[in-house]
Amino acid sequence: MSGNMNLTLKIWRQANANAVGGFVTFNVKNISPDSSFLEMLDILNEELEVKGLDPVAFEHDCREGICGACSLVINGRPHGPLDKITTCQLHMRHFKDGDTIWIEPWRAKAFPIIKDLVVDRTSFDKIIQAGGFISVDTGGVPDANAILISKEAIETATDAAACIGCGACVAACKNASAMLFVSAKVSQFAVLPQGQPERYQRVQAMVKKMDELGFGSCTNTYACEAECPKGISVRNIARLNREYFNAKLKSENVEA
Amino acid sequence: MIKLNAKIPKGAIEDKWTNHRFNMKLVNPANKRKYDVIVIGTGLAGASAAASMAELGYNVTVLTYHDSPRRAHSIAAQGGINAAKNYPTDGDSIKRLFYDTLKGGDYRAREGNVYRLAEVSNSIIDQCVAQGVPFAREYGGHLDNRSFGGALVSRTFYSRSITGQQLLLGAYSALSRQVGLGKIKMITRREMLGLVVIDGAARGVVARNLVTGEIENYAAHAVVLATGGYSRVFFLSTNAMNCNTTAIWRAHRKGALFANPCFTQIHPTCIPLHGEQQSKLTLMSESLRNDGRIWVKLKPGDKRKPGEIPESERDYILERKYPTYGNLAPRDISSRAAKEACDAGKGAGETGQAVYLDFADAIKRLGKKVIEERYGNLFEMYELITAENPWEVPMRIYPAPHYTMGGLWVDYNLMSNVPGLYVLGEANFSDHGANRLGASALMQGLADGYFVIPYTIGDYLAGTKFQAVKTDHPEFQKEKVAIDEMTKKLLSIKGKRTTDDIHRQLGRIMWNKVGMARNEKGLKEAIQEISDLREEFWKNVNVPGSAEDLNQALERAGRVADFLELGELMAVDALDRKESCGGHFREEFQYEDGEAKRDDENYTYVAAWEFKSPGEWALHKEQLEFEYLKPTVRSYK
Numbered sequence: 001m002s003g004n005m006n007l008t009l010k011i012w013r014q015a016n017a018n019a020v021g022g023f024v025t026f027n028v029k030n031i032s033p034d035s036s037f038l039e040m041l042d043i044l045n046e047e048l049e050v051k052g053l054d055p056v057a058f059e060h061d062c063r064e065g066i067c068g069a070c071s072l073v074i075n076g077r078p079h080g081p082l083d084k085i086t087t088c089q090l091h092m093r094h095f096k097d098g099d100t101i102w103i104e105p106w107r108a109k110a111f112p113i114i115k116d117l118v119v120d121r122t123s124f125d126k127i128i129q130a131g132g133f134i135s136v137d138t139g140g141v142p143d144a145n146a147i148l149i150s151k152e153a154i155e156t157a158t159d160a161a162a163c164i165g166c167g168a169c170v171a172a173c174k175n176a177s178a179m180l181f182v183s184a185k186v187s188q189f190a191v192l193p194q195g196q197p198e199r200y201q202r203v204q205a206m207v208k209k210m211d212e213l214g215f216g217s218c219t220n221t222y223a224c225e226a227e228c229p230k231g232i233s234v235r236n237i238a239r240l241n242r243e244y245f246n247a248k249l250k251s252e253n254v255e256a
Numbered sequence: 257m258i259k260l261n262a263k264i265p266k267g268a269i270e271d272k273w274t275n276h277r278f279n280m281k282l283v284n285p286a287n288k289r290k291y292d293v294i295v296i297g298t299g300l301a302g303a304s305a306a307a308s309m310a311e312l313g314y315n316v317t318v319l320t321y322h323d324s325p326r327r328a329h330s331i332a333a334q335g336g337i338n339a340a341k342n343y344p345t346d347g348d349s350i351k352r353l354f355y356d357t358l359k360g361g362d363y364r365a366r367e368g369n370v371y372r373l374a375e376v377s378n379s380i381i382d383q384c385v386a387q388g389v390p391f392a393r394e395y396g397g398h399l400d401n402r403s404f405g406g407a408l409v410s411r412t413f414y415s416r417s418i419t420g421q422q423l424l425l426g427a428y429s430a431l432s433r434q435v436g437l438g439k440i441k442m443i444t445r446r447e448m449l450g451l452v453v454i455d456g457a458a459r460g461v462v463a464r465n466l467v468t469g470e471i472e473n474y475a476a477h478a479v480v481l482a483t484g485g486y487s488r489v490f491f492l493s494t495n496a497m498n499c500n501t502t503a504i505w506r507a508h509r510k511g512a513l514f515a516n517p518c519f520t521q522i523h524p525t526c527i528p529l530h531g532e533q534q535s536k537l538t539l540m541s542e543s544l545r546n547d548g549r550i551w552v553k554l555k556p557g558d559k560r561k562p563g564e565i566p567e568s569e570r571d572y573i574l575e576r577k578y579p580t581y582g583n584l585a586p587r588d589i590s591s592r593a594a595k596e597a598c599d600a601g602k603g604a605g606e607t608g609q610a611v612y613l614d615f616a617d618a619i620k621r622l623g624k625k626v627i628e629e630r631y632g633n634l635f636e637m638y639e640l641i642t643a644e645n646p647w648e649v650p651m652r653i654y655p656a657p658h659y660t661m662g663g664l665w666v667d668y669n670l671m672s673n674v675p676g677l678y679v680l681g682e683a684n685f686s687d688h689g690a691n692r693l694g695a696s697a698l699m700q701g702l703a704d705g706y707f708v709i710p711y712t713i714g715d716y717l718a719g720t721k722f723q724a725v726k727t728d729h730p731e732f733q734k735e736k737v738a739i740d741e742m743t744k745k746l747l748s749i750k751g752k753r754t755t756d757d758i759h760r761q762l763g764r765i766m767w768n769k770v771g772m773a774r775n776e777k778g779l780k781e782a783i784q785e786i787s788d789l790r791e792e793f794w795k796n797v798n799v800p801g802s803a804e805d806l807n808q809a810l811e812r813a814g815r816v817a818d819f820l821e822l823g824e825l826m827a828v829d830a831l832d833r834k835e836s837c838g839g840h841f842r843e844e845f846q847y848e849d850g851e852a853k854r855d856d857e858n859y860t861y862v863a864a865w866e867f868k869s870p871g872e873w874a875l876h877k878e879q880l881e882f883e884y885l886k887p888t889v890r891s892y893k
Contacts, residue, residue: 034530042535049754052800055809061496063536066421067327089640114467115806125324129436133429134388138308138706141386148397158390165326194388
């Protein structure tokens with residue numbers, strides 16, 4: 001078809017966590033501009049498979065920008081050149097015939113590489129397990145309308161809750177800080193009435209776990225916000241800092 | 257001979273669940289920690305079940321093939337979740353939700369199950385709000401509702417267009433809390449490849465560690481499958497790329513009956529195909545039909561752009577055919593109407609395989625700001641994918657495989673015919689009959705997980721005498737050997753075709769012959785073609801790499817091997833059901849106006865299939881009885 005592209009890909013390949021990785025060059029031909037970036041990688045992988053070669057491992061699932069499974073640093077930017085989308089939502093019409101595209105995994109101490117472009121993000125789950133919830137058992141809760149929540153609060157909470165846990169914020173940050181991810185969850189519950197009882201305990205527990213897991217410190221470069229596919233605002237980080245400070249000031253239960 | 261007993265409690269429909277809860281045996285709180293339960297899958301059903309059972313005190317082990325439990329495909333549901341709260345006081349009630357759901361399913365679901373679903377729906381909303389799920393609110397702080405297809409009331413709770421994500425993150429946070437407390441052992445990147453049945457009961461699973469390739473054994477007193485649906489049998493669907501049938505299919509091969517496999521839902525509002533390189537289809541939320549109007553060209557072959565076609569030369573197909581429900585007609589009916597129009601050459605765009613979904617009137621009536629508030633991110637998503645601006649040009653949409661009402665057969669307690677094997681959410685067949693209404697999948701997943709299984713599993717555990725079973729039991733070894741053999745075989749074929757290539761061909765057979773419209777001739781051809789394709793797969797597929805590390809090609813090949821068996825069963829089931837009902841439309845059985853013609857006299861049954869060998873099944877029938885709602889012709893006119 002006219003308008004289809006031929007491209008050169010420089011893809012990071014690494015056999016396993018302990019192996020030495022490096023860039024490998026591939027060529028793909030006849031890519032439709034309407035194809036998605038991951039469909040382009042599917043085509044590459046099918047070509048490799050039919051030759052009996054190991055396809056490039058990359059993570060993906062919903063392919064509509066919500067599951068948070070896909071990652072990839074494309075030409076130096078997490079989730080590629082467009083703002084506020086995930087890699088799976090990136091289409092080839094944003095590239096030109098003859099382009100060379102560099103594709104790398106997320107790089108952070110807390111996200112070790114498993115194979116090729118696949119990294120281990122269980123550290124995010126561990127932070128949630130440390131306190132990213134409201135402690136409520138199933139059943140025995142009040143009627144949903146018994147808890148009134150202002151439109152403003154629900155909008156702020158939903159903005160924060162839209163985080164998909166992909167880790168682009170960490171990949172974008174020169175310190176590999178997880179502050180945007182942690183602050184989004186802290187904010188969601190800090191502005192909702194349901195979150196109040198555990199408000200100070202929660203922020204302390206999550207920050208402590210984040211530090212333990214080897215994420216870096218936040219130095220306010222805002223790279224995280226710039227690369228976040230869901231546009232999570234750095235204002236959440238400011239709120240986290242306030243919450244954390246208040247926790248130390250007001251809470252009876254201060255963690256060291 | 258398997259005898260199916262649905263175990264619907266006796267008594268008035270309003271009292272069944274209440275009485276049943278009283279009659280079930282309880283496990284002493286101090287004894288709960290002596291029971292181990294395995295949950296496979298961490299979507300709405302799996303995560304909510306695992307969290308709730310762990311809260312009660314059971315030892316729960318959860319397995320998922322994802323890197324994190326938060327990735328499960330429930331997360332992609334956009335529009336909302338139904339409940340009979342009747343907050344808008346527009347005439348809703350438990351009874352009406354029950355009625356709408358049963359009618360929506362074209363009277364092919366159990367009354368008892370559906371009533372219970374409607375009954376617990378309100379508790380789900382309460383539970384989610386308590387967890388901090390940010391449902392949309394009115395200015396006064398109360399919860400807001402919207403409408404969905406197949407209902408004349410506003411009963412759908414939502415969070416922008418990310419309701420599934422917010423509900424899943426709610427269940428995920430409950431699950432994470434129990435992981436933190438040590439009551440749940442969360443094991444990621446594991447794919448269940450075999451069910452272990454000992455003395456006739458489910459006692460564990462065998463799973464592949466997707467990073468190291470190791471086959472691992474997990475023993476328990478009960479196994480809960482919450483592994484979702486099988487729409488990926490069509491290759492192109494709205495399901496996530498990793499959605500598959502393997503867990504339920506392997507359980508089916510070990511004796512669990514597969515019920516109503518041909519009941520699949522083709523969702524009317526998806527973004528049309530762009531070409532051969534496409535890997536999946538993207539759904540646009542049904543909520544768009546609240547304000548968008550669906551139309552096609554009146555004259556076949558009209559080549560004009562949509563803006564150039566005057567009102568008088570447009571056919572608003574749903575409004576014309578179904579004036580009462582209009583653009584909110586149920587999914588099966590809307591999909592069929594779209595297909596019919598496109599087949600007649602009235603379709604939109606270059607391919608003609610699309611209908612328009614037009615917001616021009618709504619924008620004029622409500623203003624851009626309101627529409628933006630309601631659907632802003634959906635409009636953005638549409639533009640991102642199609643490079644067309646839906647504020648200026650009407651959206652083009654087309655039906656796509658989306659949900660499977662069929663699944664493993666379960667009784668009222670959600671237990672399959674294999675004792676100790678429970679099946680929840682989309683993976684079972686139980687509540688949606690032949691067609692599911694919008695915003696009911698989230699409801700069912702969470703009903704099963706939060707409010708049904710925590711009760712019913714206790715009855716089984718308390719009432720069963722268990723032999724001690726450890727993972728060194730020979731049945732585990734047997735299962736492992738079978739899996740190793742299959743893996744070895746897949747890696748040794750070294751043929752000429754890729755897994756995806758064969759999967760795509762299977763998808764084309766399914767879409768053309770076991771899709772939106774089916775007939776005897778096509779189904780018979782499909783059975784033969786799928787069987788031939790399966791044979792080709794086992795002779796000519798090329799799966800590279802080794803079994804000892806992360807090998808995504810191997811993962812896909814195993815799943816497609818199972819789809820190649822399931823696809824045939826779907827065609828067999830569709831051939832057996834000589835009637836049209838819900839999503840199952842047999843061209844031979846329709847009224848003159850093209851509406852589905854049900855045959856209640858002969859087909860008011862659940863078709864539960866027993867696996868004999870690949871390509872061979874035995875049919876068991878569970879007769880459906882309707883005491884409260886007598887089946888009538890399902891009209892949305």
